[in-house]
Amino acid sequence: MVAMLLLRSKWSVAVAIVVSVSVGVLFCSGYTPSNSGKQSTISDTAYAGTASCRSCHQAIYDSFLATAHYRTSRPASAATIKGSFDSGKNVFSYNPFMQVRLEAEGEQHFQTVYVNGEPTHRESFDIVVGSGKKGQTFLYWKEAQLYQLPVSWFVPSQSWCNSPGYPPGMPRFNRLIPARCIECHGSGAVAETNENNVSYFDRNSIEYGISCERCHGPAAAHVNWHTQHPGDKQSKFMQSQDKWTRAQQVDLCALCHSGIRVPLKPAFSFTAGDRLEDFSRPKYNADSAAMLDVHGNQYGLMTSSKCFLNSNMTCSSCHDTHRQEAGNLAVFSARCLNCHGEGAKAVCKINPGNAFVLHENCIDCHMPLLPSKAIFLQMADPGKSTADPVRTHFVSVYPDAMKAFMKQVKRKQKHT
Ligand code: HEC
Ligand code: HEC
Ligand code: HEC
Ligand code: HEC
Ligand code: HEC
Ligand code: HEC
Ligand code: HEC
Known part of the structure; x- marks a missing residue:
């Protein structure tokens, strides 16, 4: 959810600050971990990968590549970062003495802090989160941990802003990214999360974007069967959403579109066809509803409508x-x-x-x-x-x- 706060400061015109970019930002900061230890991943052999669907489901595959789901997380590159590196647009000022400059050097991009004109801290853009509909935020690796970079891109104002989750005033690099973030904005990761909700990732295991199999479940057996039996036009080894109950269908979307929830199992435990109540509980009640927002809870709002x-x-x-x-x-x-x-x-x-x-x-x-x-x-x-x-x-x-x-x-x- 993107809530915008306009601040007028002495030395600059209105600075747009994304208070909280998504449900998850609130969700993650207020989350009490109920699990630790090894987390499951979808990168095992039961999964075939999105590219493998193309040969038989070409029309779906081609149109899917343009969706916000597919693009919601990607490795950072000139093509995936929406923000501007052009001179005049590539600075975010925190106060008259402290700035973050957005710097492009060859294939790499950096956020560099300058104090009184001198560079003091620099990290690279490693991962982009957000398709760029409302905003993008950026992560960097420090060994096995992921952190958020201080400056994000805010699409409605076409400008850089202080990243959601960070207090205003000065640039910070210390916001840890837990596996939950990738659970909604990606399709898999091998990560261990400790009792303090600190996740240690296998860097090469991140599966970017939301894949076909995130919604359809593991498909390696389906792909193998149909590759070996091209004449069989009856789907095999694949769940049929038509046969799911309504609750199963809606729960799949609610996994990521029902706002703040209290987890019961590690990230990536839920797979297509499961019931969400076995994996997490809604966090809101009449008292905490004040924390919710229309952005993140399409599920809660739709299911209260007469239509539904x-x-x-x-x-x-x-x-x-x-x-x-x-x-x-x-x-x-x-x-x-x-x-x-x-x-x-x-x-x-x-x-x-x-x-x-x-x-x-x-x-x-x-x-x-x-x-x-x-x-x-x-x-x-x-x-x-x-x-x-x-x-x-x-x-x-x-x-x-x-x-x-x-x-x-x-x-x-x-x-x-
Ligand atoms: C419970 C699932 C969930 C979690 C956890 C979550 N998000 Fe989101 N996020 C969403 C959804 C859903 C949207 C789209 C909001 C909408 O349009 O309603 C979104 C939107 C965003 C956007 C804006 C995307 C755009 O292109 O407009 C950014 C950036 C973002 N989230 C970053 C993060 C980061 C960083 C984390 C982890 C610290 C995180 N989110 C955790 C579900 C989640
Ligand atoms: C070698 C061919 C082939 C490949 C590769 C393939 N499929 Fe299929 N798939 C089929 C056929 C044949 C059907 C049945 C006819 C139809 O619905 O198009 C089918 C049907 C489906 C259905 C509908 C199931 C139902 O009963 O409603 C889904 C969902 C599906 N495939 C998902 C996938 C995904 C996801 C991938 C990639 C991981 C994939 N398929 C790769 C051949 C393939
Ligand atoms: C965000 C979840 C989501 C993602 C991601 C997704 N699908 Fe689906 N897919 C669905 C739903 C929901 C249905 C059932 C649609 C309905 O009932 O009208 C469906 C139906 C299907 C069907 C059977 C009906 C049809 O339209 O032919 C196929 C085949 C299919 N998907 C393949 C794919 C492939 C291939 C990809 C990736 C390129 C993919 N899906 C990505 C949610 C998703
Ligand atoms: C694994 C998490 C996840 C699941 C499952 C999921 N979504 Fe999303 N969805 C997201 C995120 C994250 C975004 C925001 C993407 C962005 O802009 O970066 C999003 C965005 C959307 C959007 C806005 C697209 C746009 O272009 O404005 C729609 C509509 C949507 N989802 C519908 C659904 C439906 C329907 C389902 C179930 C069939 C579903 N989603 C399942 C995570 C998920
Ligand atoms: C009665 C029709 C209807 C149903 C049912 C419905 N949506 Fe939507 N949804 C819409 C419309 C219309 C929009 C606005 C599209 C636009 O402005 O381009 C939208 C937009 C969205 C967006 C983008 C939000 C934004 O403000 O940009 C998300 C995410 C989304 N829907 C998710 C869901 C999920 C998840 C469900 C099921 C829980 C769902 N929708 C059910 C009609 C529906
Ligand atoms: C799956 C079927 C279905 C779809 C799709 C659907 N509705 Fe409904 N809607 C209903 C039903 C059933 C009712 C209840 C009618 C009654 O009270 O008898 C309803 C009620 C309503 C009401 C009255 C609400 C009230 O509070 O009195 C409005 C307005 C409405 N729908 C608008 C829409 C709009 C606009 C869309 C598309 C964005 C839409 N509906 C899509 C089934 C649907
Ligand atoms: C200019 C605004 C406007 C537009 C456009 C509009 N509606 Fe309505 N609609 C209303 C209002 C106002 C009411 C309540 C009328 C009343 O109570 O007599 C209503 C009532 C309804 C109801 C409830 C009827 C009932 O008997 O309870 C439904 C269903 C509905 N609209 C569906 C739609 C659909 C579907 C569309 C698009 C094809 C649509 N509306 C376009 C304003 C609009």
């Missing part, structure tokens, strides 16, 4: 996770009409006028972009922070959103 309660809806009723569909509200609206089209029990009676095509956008009226405090889940400190607006998954009637939307429509009609 009165149908067999899953996340896949609206999302095709094999494609990059963000921003295409007409596609999503067509999926609403699968249940709310002509003849359905509940149909929209709103008729905003002839020139306006209602069917192309159900979303701005019924799932508006809201500052996170606008629904029953509130920001921790609404007085202090301005939340970044996000698409609520509590599908309902929002009179204010409707007014704003109608104004926009009328303005557009005037111009055409």
Whole structure:
């Protein structure tokens, strides 16, 4: 979740600070480990790897490469770091004496602290976390441990900012990254996590991005069978999501999209088809709901909606996770009409006028972009922070959103 705080300081114009980039940032900092010892990994022989799916599922494979899931973590390179290294844009100032400079040298990229113009500390960009939709944060290796770099890239303002999780004021390099972070932003890692939630990784074991098998389970047997039996058009050795219960289907997405949870088992224990309640418990109740946010808890909001309660809806009723569909509200609206089209029990009676095509956008009226405090889940400190607006998954009637939307429509009609 990205919540933005605008600070005005004496020596600079507004500096955008990402208070907390994701559920996980809160989750990780407040997490009490209940496990230690060797953690499981998905890099064993039961898994075949995403590239192996291409030969038989080419269309899915090709479109999947463009998704935020596939791109959510990658080795750092000029191609994967979205932030700018151009002179004039490559500095983040903490105070008049301390800066971090973003430096590119050949294939490598660095964050270097300068105190009164003298370099004092430098680490390299090793891993990029975040597809770059809202922001990217960067990790560096120190032996078997991963740490967050002091400066992150904030997409809405196209600028570098102090990394989420670090206090403002001066650059720091000491935020350890636990395996949980990679559990949501990657597909596997061999790591040992101790009782203080410190993870020691096998550096070469990190599986970047969310793989096909993260959602479909291990597929080596499936690949082997179908490679040896090209005539067999019946899927073998592969779970069928169609045969899963609704809870199994929704739990897969909830693993990473239900916000702060209390873990019961080590990272990467959950595999596709499992029930999430065996691996973690929701952390929120009426009292701690203040910590939650609309960003991270699509699951909690969707499952409270009438749509979900009165149908067999899953996340896949609206999302095709094999494609990059963000921003295409007409596609999503067509999926609403699968249940709310002509003849359905509940149909929209709103008729905003002839020139306006209602069917192309159900979303701005019924799932508006809201500052996170606008629904029953509130920001921790609404007085202090301005939340970044996000698409609520509590599908309902929002009179204010409707007014704003109608104004926009009328303005557009005037111009055409
Ligand atoms: C419980 C799962 C979970 C954990 C743990 C987690 N994240 Fe996230 N993170 C998400 C989800 C889901 C999103 C997308 C938020 C949304 O749009 O609702 C996200 C978004 C982000 C983004 C913005 C991505 C973009 O392109 O806009 C960054 C950066 C990020 N997380 C970094 C981290 C880091 C660093 C850690 C570990 C310290 C971490 N996250 C831990 C689930 C998690
Ligand atoms: C050698 C060919 C081949 C390869 C490689 C292959 N598959 Fe399949 N897969 C098939 C065939 C054949 C089917 C059944 C027809 C169909 O649904 O396309 C299938 C079906 C599936 C299904 C649907 C199962 C169901 O019952 O709903 C999934 C999911 C799947 N494959 C995932 C994968 C993944 C993930 C990979 C890569 C790790 C992969 N496949 C690699 C041939 C292959
Ligand atoms: C974020 C989770 C997720 C990822 C990642 C993912 N899938 Fe799927 N996949 C699903 C879901 C959910 C369904 C069932 C869709 C439905 O019920 O409409 C599905 C269905 C399928 C099917 C059967 C239906 C069809 O569309 O043919 C195949 C084959 C498949 N996936 C292959 C792949 C391959 C290959 C990859 C990687 C290139 C991949 N999937 C990545 C979630 C995922
Ligand atoms: C292993 C963790 C994980 C699982 C499982 C997972 N997601 Fe995600 N999802 C993420 C993360 C992390 C992001 C943010 C990626 C980014 O922008 O860096 C994300 C982003 C998304 C987005 C936003 C995409 C965009 O381009 O704006 C959608 C939609 C989404 N997930 C739906 C689903 C659905 C539906 C499922 C279940 C079928 C699912 N996810 C399963 C981790 C996961
Ligand atoms: C899987 C089927 C399904 C899908 C997809 C679906 N809905 Fe619903 N929705 C329902 C059902 C069932 C109800 C309850 C109707 C009733 O009360 O009888 C409902 C209720 C509603 C309500 C009334 C909510 C309230 O609080 O009174 C609205 C508004 C709504 N849906 C909008 C949408 C929109 C917009 C979309 C697409 C983003 C959508 N729905 C997608 C099944 C669905
Ligand atoms: C009723 C339809 C519907 C259902 C069901 C649904 N979503 Fe969404 N989701 C949307 C729409 C519409 C958007 C906004 C797309 C856009 O703006 O491009 C969205 C956006 C998202 C995003 C990006 C968030 C952001 O603000 O950028 C994530 C992540 C996501 N959905 C995850 C999920 C998960 C996980 C589930 C299941 C628990 C789910 N969705 C179920 C319609 C739905
Ligand atoms: C301009 C805003 C707006 C748009 C666009 C819009 N709706 Fe609505 N919708 C509303 C309002 C307001 C209500 C409540 C009307 C009432 O109570 O009489 C409503 C009611 C509904 C209901 C509940 C009906 C019932 O009987 O309880 C459903 C379902 C619904 N809309 C679905 C949709 C779908 C699907 C779309 C896109 C095809 C859509 N709406 C587009 C504003 C809108």
